[in-house]
Amino acid sequence: xxxxxxxxxxxxxxxxxxxxxxxxxxxxxxxxxxxxxxxxxxxxxxxxxxxxxxxxxxxxxxxxxxxxxxxxxxxxxxxxxxxxxxxxxxxxxxxxxxxxxxxxxxxxxxxxxxxxxxxxxxxxxxxxxxxxxxxxxxxxxxxxxxxxxxxxxxxxxxxxxxxxxxxxxxxxxxxxxxxxxxxxxxxxxxxxxxx
Numbered sequence: 232x233x234x235x236x237x238x239x240x241x242x243x244x245x246x247x248x249x250x251x252x253x254x255x256x257x258x259x260x261x262x263x264x265x266x267x268x269x270x271x272x273x274x275x276x277x278x279x280x281x282x283x284x285x286x287x288x289x290x291x292x293x294x295x296x297x298x299x300x301x302x303x304x305x306x307x308x309x310x311x312x313x314x315x316x317x318x319x320x321x322x323x324x325x326x327x328x329x330x331x332x333x334x335x336x337x338x339x340x341x342x343x344x345x346x347x348x349x350x351x352x353x354x355x356x357x358x359x360x361x362x363x364x365x366x367x368x369x370x371x372x373x374x375x376x377x378x379x380x381x382x383x384x385x386x387x388x389x390x391x392x393x394x395x396x397x398x399x400x401x402x403x404x405x406x407x408x409x410x411x412x413x414x415x416x417x418x419x420x421x422x423x424x425x426x
Contacts, residue, residue, distance in 0.1 A: 263354035272391035338363030369394030
């Protein structure tokens with residue numbers, strides 16, 4: 232079962248119903264080596280799912296960045312910019328298409344991520360910009376945690392976005408941020424449980 236929760240926002244204009252109620256209820260931020268998302272970010276989202284697969288297999292699938300396009304339809308390309316196992320200092324570039332919104336054209340975001348913190352099998356945190364034609368996220372901060380549980384692993388993810396363009400339309404930005412994280416978790420779960 233996939234569970235999601237929108238975290239507190241400093242800007243809730245344009246949010247209604249469930250999103251506004253969730254925005255009023257902050258949760259403890261996820262961390263890797265004590266560091267989480269950008270605490271000053273106005274846009275952030277958190278989601279989690281229980282994956283019924285060995286924790287080591289889920290970790291390996293998730294951290295094989297070059298393999299992402301094989302199991303994530305939203306990732307059209309992914310390449311490591313260094314060699315060896317994923318570690319602090321590792322960098323990778325990946326792309327994802329974005330449909331048009333009322334304020335931005337359809338584009339492909341090119342995301343260059345740098346791993347800042349990593350604890351093998353337990354957590355990873357990366358940061359970086361996402362840039363496309365007519366759309367820019369100045370800085371994304373993405374944290375993943377993996378907690379072994381009886382019969383599987385609880386995977387949690389939290390991401391923050393900063394940048395003038397995405398902060399100008401928070402409701403739209405959060406809709407896409409949330410949908411992206413929900414899809415990523417669902418694809419990770421489906422792929423890991425099928426192996």
